[in-house]
Amino acid sequence: MKYRVRHITEYLYNAPVTLCYNMAHLLPRDTLNQRCLSRRIKVTPTPVYQTNGEDYFGNPTFYFSVQEPHKKLAIDVECYFEIEQNDVSGQLSLHGLTCKELRQQLTEASTPQLRMVKEYTLDSLHIRRSKALADYARDCFLDNTPVLQASMDFTHKIFEEFTFDPAATSVSTPAEQVLKEKRGVCQDFAHLAIACIRSIGLPARYMSGYLETLPPPGQEKLVGADASHAWFAIFIPDLGWVEFDPTNDLMPNEQHIVTAWGRDYADVTPLQGVIFDGGDSQSLNVSVDVQRV
Structure with missing residues (x-):
């Protein structure tokens, strides 16, 4: 396309x-x-x-x-x-690395790639890890749950429990405040997801770009159309960085256009x-x- x-x-x-x-x-x-x-x-x-x-x-x-x-x-x-279109949905059933196994690989960090990825488990300018954020994500990222399935479940959880509200936050609103008020925009939901995932010891990065939407007849247009957009990605060995969009409850494919990525919004x-x-x-x-x- x-x-x-x-x-x-x-x-x-x-x-x-x-x-x-x-x-x-x-x-x-x-x-x-x-x-x-x-x-x-x-x-x-x-x-x-x-x-x-x-x-x-x-x-x-x-x-x-x-x-x-x-x-x-x-x-x-x-x-x-x-x-080019990717079969992102097929990845969920084909890759079974669990959250516990990924944490163990990060602890050992036996390859240069894993050592570099550990940078995305740390705090950054707009993201601070905390117990409250870890507690919010923990039911999705159980030790024996495959990382990809956990990430999709967590994406759906944010989509269901939070309200898209452009007036609720600013660029510097902390993730814990977003968690408390359950309102925000795509940038807030991306920051929240990243902060929660890092708080449980897994690597996540901020994705910035655009969202193109062409809804089928009778269906509503996706939130964020014709605007800058933000989502997150989590690192899976053998797959690399796999992307998730909590604003729209999906795994990005050909409609998400990547401009830049980094630790959080401040980098991009x-x-x-x-x-x-x-x-x-x-x-x-x-x-x-x-x-x-």
């Missing part, structure tokens, strides 16, 4: 910004089943310096600097790419940087269009 994604980000300031330096995570990355065919990024005003790069996690990055006064900054990204913020001046307030407008081509 081939897709076109256009993502427009606009910042409006109440006073001129005299200088800005930025790094963007806006370009979809190549994965085992996703291949970028072409990509274009345009910044207005025109930067005096811009370059492509790659971060610690292998995500494509775009650095730029604007050194002329401006009250509006616009970043217009257009990408074409191809996604769409745009981050430094501005000089710009007044005491700013507004942000984001437009995302995902189309099959």
